[in-house]
Amino acid sequence: MPQYLTTALLALSLAGPATYGAARQPAMLVAEESAPALYQQARSAARQGNPQAALRLLKRAVATGYYSPETLQEEGDFAGLTSQRAWPRLLAQARTRQQRYEAQFNQPLLTLIRQIGYQDQQYRRVAEEADRTYGPDSPQLRAAMQQQGKLDNRLIRQVDSLITVHGYPGKSLVGEYQQSVVFLVIQHNPDEKYLPLLTAAADKGELRWSSLALLVDRLRVARGEKQLYGSQLGPAVNGHYQLQPIEDEPNVNTRRAKIGLEPLEQYLKHWSIPYQVPTASHNPNPPAMYVTPRPATTEEKSPIELIGGYEALYAQLQYPAAARQQHLAGRVTLELRIDKQGIPQDVMVVKSLGGGCDEEALRVMRAARFLNHAGEDHEIRINLPFPYEKEKGK
Known part of the structure; x- marks a missing residue:
């Protein structure tokens, strides 16, 4: 999915909790009817304009599952329920259940996790609203994500410190409601x-496999491979999102079901993509629905060209004293947009190194200039090495 749309809403409500208590239900209902099933039925009833049925189903899902008030409020399908008299009672029910459940955990740690979770979503929610109001290519969306990028750099360092002390802070440490918070920060800083x-955390039940699938897909796409679960979209083209190519696509829903994800066609409705799962012999989806795979030969007629070349760019990097003292080495990954004049815009760090290296990478990249042969804005990702040595500068 687009990076800015990897929200708590999507990671939690679409994936669903891993385990639940037994649902209280009349004998005539199927015994396996779980909280996730009730939740999905409530979404369906809400979409069909049946708010009373949706609220009844949601009440039972909240009583047996782990749905926070924020998850309910952020679910787009439930927008029509907020005017119902029973809605405030439902939110109060969800809040009370969460408070009672979380009382058993380390409260200072929970408070910190909640703060991290809020900051991870702070400007992504603004970006999501900008996407709905102004479109996926809007400057309002870009501005929000530029602010979020600064926060992301701080959050991943905070998460690294947490992991050093606690390991992955999953279900046994912070409970069902907060088990995916640290994962989301990592997902937004993929490495x-x-x-x-x-x-290992997913294997032990500390993290939902349905959440981990997002990172698996994102890393595969970054390596130039096809994704497995269909969670990743490409940048918007002419106001429409495209789907990254999927390996063994006819069986994508089988893989999704095994880890608790809803069918891909339902998932992609969130981005107005009218998807159909292909068969082994026929793909009914138009080619324009998919991101065009990059050719194996990498450096063939790039639409943009760095003036002076990358060796000269790397040579401008100064290895910060703080990084030297900490013996930091590695690469800072930047995302930026090259405008029609070849000037970098919206430069932000997406993979941090620390020790002053992030700031130095931003300084050098903002001063760089490009030849833009395409004559239109072009988004790129660049890795800058610290420390830079000429013989290793590729």
């Missing part, structure tokens, strides 16, 4: 180094 930690 292969976290995958073993998160896989």
Whole structure:
């Protein structure tokens, strides 16, 4: 999915909790009817314009599952329920259940996790609203994500410190409601180094596998591979999102179901993508629905060209004293937009190194200039090495 739209709403309400208590239900109902099933039925009833049925189903889902008031309020399908008299009572029910459940956990740690969760979503919610109001290419959306990018850099460092002390702060430490918070921060700062930690946490039930699937897809796309679960979208083209290519696409819903994700066609409705799962012999979706794979030959006629070349750019990097003292080495990853004049805009750090390296990378990149052969804005991602050594400067 677009990075700015990886919200708590999507990671929690779409994935659903991993385990639930037994639902209180009349004998005529199917015994396996779980809180996630009730929640999805409530969404369906709300979409069909049946608020009374939706509220009844939601009340039972909240009583047996782990749905916070914020999750209910942020669910777009429930917008029509907010005017119902029973809505405030439902939110109060969800709040009371959450407070009673979370009373058993370390309260200072929970408070910190909640703060991290709020900051991880602070400007993403603004971006989401800008997407709805002004469109996916709007300057309002870009401005919100530029602010979020600054927060993300601080949050990933805070998360690294938390992991050093506690390991992954999952279900046993912070409970069902907050188990995905640290994952979301990592998801917004994707790095292969976290995958073993998160896989082990998912195997132990500390993190939902349905959440981890988002990171698996994102890392595969970053490596130029096809995704497995269909969670990742490309940038908007002419106001419409495209789907990143999927490996073994006819079986995508089988893989999604195994880890508790809803069918892909339902998931993609959130971005107005009218998707149909292909068969082994036929794909009914138009080619324009998918991001065009990059050719294997990487440096063929790029639409933009860095003036002076990358060696000269790297040579301008000064290795900060703080990074030297901490023996920091690695790369700072930047995302930016090259405008029609070849000037970098909206430069932000998406993978931090710390020790002053982030600030130095931003300084050098903002001063760079490009030839823009395409004549239109172009988004790129660049890795800057610290410390830079000429013989290793690629």
